[in-house]
Amino acid sequence: MFITIDGKPCECAEGEFVLAAALRNGIDIPRLCHHAALPNQASCRLCLVEIMENGVKHVTASCSYPVSEGIEVVTRSQELQKLRSGVLALLKERAPASPEISALCEKFGVAGDKRFFRDTNERCVMCGLCTAACKLLGASAISAAFRGVDKKISTPFGEMSPACIGCGACARVCPCGAIPLTESGGAREIWGKSFELVRCPACGKPFATREELAFLAKKFALPPEFKGLCRECQRKETVKKMPELRNAIAAYPSGSAK
Amino acid sequence: MPAKSVYICCDTGCTAAGGGLLASAFAAKLKNSGAACDLAPAAKRTGCHGLCEFGPVVRVEPENISYYQVRPEDVDEIYEKTIAGDEVIERLLYKDPFGKQFKTAAENPFYIPQVKIALRNVGEIDPLDMEEAVARGVYQALAKALEMPPEDIVDEMEASGLRGRGGAGFPTGKKWRYCAASKSDIKYVVCNCDEGDPGAFMDRSILEGDPHSVLEGIAIAAKAVGARQGFIYVRDEYEGAVRHAAAAIAAAQARGVLGRNILGSDMDFDIKVIRGGGAFVCGEETALINSIEGRTGEPRVKPPYPASSGLWGKPTLINNVETFANVAAILHSGAQKFREIGTRNSPGTKVFCLVGKIRRTGLIEVPMGITLRRIVYDIGGGMMNSRPFKAIQTGGPSGGCIPEALLDIEVDFDSLAEAGGMMGSGGMIVMDSCTCMVEFAQYYVKFLSGESCGKCTPCREGLRKLDAILTDIREGKGRLSDIDLMEDICQTMRKASLCGLGKSAPNPVLTALRHFRAEYVEHVEEKYCRAGVCPSLSAFHINFDACTGCSVCARNCPAAAIEGVKKKPHQINQSKCVQCGACRDVCQFNAVTAGRR
Ligand SMILES: Cc1cc2nc3c(=O)[nH]c(=O)nc-3n(C[C@H](O)[C@H](O)[C@H](O)COP(=O)(O)O)c2cc1C
Ligand code: SF4
Ligand code: SF4
Ligand code: FES
Numbered sequence: 001m002f003i004t005i006d007g008k009p010c011e012c013a014e015g016e017f018v019l020a021a022a023l024r025n026g027i028d029i030p031r032l033c034h035h036a037a038l039p040n041q042a043s044c045r046l047c048l049v050e051i052m053e054n055g056v057k058h059v060t061a062s063c064s065y066p067v068s069e070g071i072e073v074v075t076r077s078q079e080l081q082k083l084r085s086g087v088l089a090l091l092k093e094r095a096p097a098s099p100e101i102s103a104l105c106e107k108f109g110v111a112g113d114k115r116f117f118r119d120t121n122e123r124c125v126m127c128g129l130c131t132a133a134c135k136l137l138g139a140s141a142i143s144a145a146f147r148g149v150d151k152k153i154s155t156p157f158g159e160m161s162p163a164c165i166g167c168g169a170c171a172r173v174c175p176c177g178a179i180p181l182t183e184s185g186g187a188r189e190i191w192g193k194s195f196e197l198v199r200c201p202a203c204g205k206p207f208a209t210r211e212e213l214a215f216l217a218k219k220f221a222l223p224p225e226f227k228g229l230c231r232e233c234q235r236k237e238t239v240k241k242m243p244e245l246r247n248a249i250a251a252y253p254s255g256s257a258k
Numbered sequence: 259m260p261a262k263s264v265y266i267c268c269d270t271g272c273t274a275a276g277g278g279l280l281a282s283a284f285a286a287k288l289k290n291s292g293a294a295c296d297l298a299p300a301a302k303r304t305g306c307h308g309l310c311e312f313g314p315v316v317r318v319e320p321e322n323i324s325y326y327q328v329r330p331e332d333v334d335e336i337y338e339k340t341i342a343g344d345e346v347i348e349r350l351l352y353k354d355p356f357g358k359q360f361k362t363a364a365e366n367p368f369y370i371p372q373v374k375i376a377l378r379n380v381g382e383i384d385p386l387d388m389e390e391a392v393a394r395g396v397y398q399a400l401a402k403a404l405e406m407p408p409e410d411i412v413d414e415m416e417a418s419g420l421r422g423r424g425g426a427g428f429p430t431g432k433k434w435r436y437c438a439a440s441k442s443d444i445k446y447v448v449c450n451c452d453e454g455d456p457g458a459f460m461d462r463s464i465l466e467g468d469p470h471s472v473l474e475g476i477a478i479a480a481k482a483v484g485a486r487q488g489f490i491y492v493r494d495e496y497e498g499a500v501r502h503a504a505a506a507i508a509a510a511q512a513r514g515v516l517g518r519n520i521l522g523s524d525m526d527f528d529i530k531v532i533r534g535g536g537a538f539v540c541g542e543e544t545a546l547i548n549s550i551e552g553r554t555g556e557p558r559v560k561p562p563y564p565a566s567s568g569l570w571g572k573p574t575l576i577n578n579v580e581t582f583a584n585v586a587a588i589l590h591s592g593a594q595k596f597r598e599i600g601t602r603n604s605p606g607t608k609v610f611c612l613v614g615k616i617r618r619t620g621l622i623e624v625p626m627g628i629t630l631r632r633i634v635y636d637i638g639g640g641m642m643n644s645r646p647f648k649a650i651q652t653g654g655p656s657g658g659c660i661p662e663a664l665l666d667i668e669v670d671f672d673s674l675a676e677a678g679g680m681m682g683s684g685g686m687i688v689m690d691s692c693t694c695m696v697e698f699a700q701y702y703v704k705f706l707s708g709e710s711c712g713k714c715t716p717c718r719e720g721l722r723k724l725d726a727i728l729t730d731i732r733e734g735k736g737r738l739s740d741i742d743l744m745e746d747i748c749q750t751m752r753k754a755s756l757c758g759l760g761k762s763a764p765n766p767v768l769t770a771l772r773h774f775r776a777e778y779v780e781h782v783e784e785k786y787c788r789a790g791v792c793p794s795l796s797a798f799h800i801n802f803d804a805c806t807g808c809s810v811c812a813r814n815c816p817a818a819a820i821e822g823v824k825k826k827p828h829q830i831n832q833s834k835c836v837q838c839g840a841c842r843d844v845c846q847f848n849a850v851t852a853g854r855r
Pocket of ligand 4: 030031032033034041042043044045046047048061062063064
């Protein structure tokens with residue numbers, strides 16, 4: 001199916017979202033709460049575009065708007081610029097301490113008004129990616145608590161979460177650096193909980209928490225001798241196995257790769 | 259002697275005023291003397307009669323005599339005079355503010371302009387007695403629908419022009435057609451009775467007073483779209499509605515109207531009551547779906563729309579209680595008959611909860627196209643006290659305020675939207691000159707700040723910012739540029755929010771700015787709140803010439819701020835005054851007025 005984005009015809013697949021189609025075609029749209037590996041949050045509302053559909057124009061978030069034949073997408077217009085600036089100002093006033101938000105504001109020439117700063121130390125914009133990552137992983141140690149203007153990300157009752165395995169996925173997907181994760185002396189601290197770090201059996205660098213490895217072993221029913229590897233050593237291992245993998249792929253009967 | 263019956267309103271409002279006790283007293287009285295007199299049936303506990311303000315309401319048939327604010331002590335007298343005899347007890351009749359009494363509801367100006375379709379059985383039947391509903395024709399339209407091809411039912415709905423009564427006024431027939439066209443072996447029908455708007459109780463009154471008509475509407479919809487399971491989502495605070503809906507479902511199952519092969523047809527259909535936690539946002543259809551599925555009550559992105567992918571990913575038809583209550587009536591009498599009432603683009607009637615500073619408040623059903631002025635002055639009896647009308651709020655937190663100059667617009671979906679208001683689900687709040695339109699806007703902004711799900715930036719942060727600005731204006735720290743700034747924030751919220759809550763949240767602010775901008779400017783430039791509501795910008799004063807020294811204000815002042823000797827003009831000690839306005843409300847001589855500080 002074909003749609004046009006900023007006048008450019010783009011081929012897309014049924015079920016694809018406008019943002020993904022745009023990115024694939026080299027058209028950038030500002031965004032915060034989109035992560036290719038996680039479900040759409042559609043919460044930041046930065047990725048707004050104009051869509052002309054059946055003769056009606058409407059503004060919507062591109063990250064979560066499914067493509068359909070013949071729609072015309074506009075990613076840049078005066079109106080969009082105004083709306084985006086409005087949203088950015090709100091984000092800045094929400095999370096004045098986030099360098100990432102400040103950088104975006106600078107890029108789009110938005111200042112935000114100190115008078116409306118909610119908390120000068122705040123970095124979180126409530127995009128929801130952290131909880132989505134934690135949920136996808138299967139730990140569900142954190143979630144959004146309260147509603148309305150008081151909504152925040154929290155462990156249950158703001159206490160140390162027994163479900164937290166200290167993997168740090170939340171901190172890694174956070175677009176605003178809002179989740180403090182510190183490592184020192186062979187320990188990792190996150191969400192008010194301290195985790196002992198296990199050393200990589202290959203290189204000896206501390207790389208994962210004991211709870212994280214146990215969680216993985218259980219989730220994927222790994223053998224008891226599973227020790228894991230740090231990211232670096234994992235990559236080396238994969239490279240070593242390349243020829244083997246290549247042969248395996250070559251041997252795969254064609255046509256059955258679905 | 260002709261058989262007489264007594265209808266005692268036992269809807270939540272009248273029950274709170276003692277309707278339940280009254281009904282028991284009547285039942286006991288009639289039982290004890292029942293054999294001697296030819297009384298049938300005995301006392302009937304019904305749904306809402308509308309004038310809840312003067313409850314408990316008792317009606318004696320066939321004379322159609324309505325008594326108000328009846329106490330258990332009055333039962334003997336009503337029995338002797340009106341039931342055993344043919345005498346009217348004037349003391350218990352409704353008396354308008356000018357002393358005129360009305361024997362029957364039909365003569366009462368509160369009821370004269372009303373037309374009842376959705377409320378056709380409410381107040382007429384005992385909602386817990388299915389036989390009574392059946393006797394009034396409930397389930398006849400369902401029997402007819404079961405014989406019709408589904409497309410014909412959809413055609414009839416479309417021809418009727420019925421628009422969703424849940425707020426947005428989406429054409430019901432069109433929605434049914436979408437859902438009917440969605441291909442799936444499993445489909446659901448959901449009845450939305452979340453009703454979270456402050457001051458609204460239409461949907462509760464319908465479900466509580468006539469549950470079988472709602473069930474009938476849901477079953478007809480199920481036949482039209484091909485669903486086999488229905489849900490009624492009711493907020494848990496609606497104890498009566500939950501109980502009556504559940505009882506009606508059980509009775510309908512026992513009679514074969516729900517369950518397998520309903521009414522002997524080849525269709526299976528059942529309904530379940532789901533009790534919601536009472537969040538305003540859960541009235542939004544996709545948040546409601548999440549709530550039924552046991553997830554956080556946050557809206558989902560649309561598309562996909564529920565009609566193609568809703569509950570558990572299956573096509574789901576969601577309509578409001580009042581919409582469903584209209585369905586059977588339409589199918590029963592035909593689309594053309596329905597179109598004879600109301601306006602071209604909004605046929606039929608609308609149920610409203612009329613509240614505020616008027617003489618008669620309550621539950622009303624009026625034909626679309628009636629003017630706001632008739633609602634306020636004819637049905638509502640005009641303004642309470644002697645204060646002038648200022649604005650009427652329609653549509654709850656998603657709606658807006660409409661000023662005096664627009665009172666002659668004809669109420670329908672389009673005209674209210676044009677005035678910046680909204681039909682909404684049907685709350686109507688009449689405000690007088692003691693309402694500050696800055697505080698008015700802030701009330702809704704604060705309500706929504708707590709009721710928004712908080713997921714998306716424009717709604718969550720926009721509301722917070724609006725609240726901050728409104729606080730500044732009310733405290734005398736506002737700037738003129740804040741007014742434009744608020745308009746900008748509102749535009750961002752309206753266009754960029756994820757769901758209808760955030761998109762419509764600016765309406766109270768925008769309409770207040772559109773119709774009462776001068777009042778905002780006055781707050782900012784002159785640091786003056788003429789309504790006497792913003793404590794930093796106003797003060798109450800006692801007018802020496804008007805004060806008779808009756809002392810009633812002093813007795814009602816919670817801060818003991820009013821000084822003076824009896825029969826001599828009183829005075830407010832400004833350093834003690836907390837500006838609650840109690841003195842102004844109680845003064846019979848309008849001697850207390852708001853002024854500058
Ligand atoms: C914030 C919000 C609250 C809503 N609350 C209700 C409600 O309490 N009852 C209702 O029937 N519809 C409510 N709606 C509208 C529903 O989303 C939906 O449109 C409606 O139930 C459809 O029924 P109708 O077509 O019969 O009106 C609400 C919408 C929004 C955005
Ligand atoms: S902590 Fe980061 S990832 Fe989580 S909601 Fe806040 S900004 Fe998003
Ligand atoms: S508009 Fe408001 S209620 Fe709707 S998704 Fe956004 S935050 Fe939630
Ligand atoms: S990236 Fe689309 S709403 Fe955040």
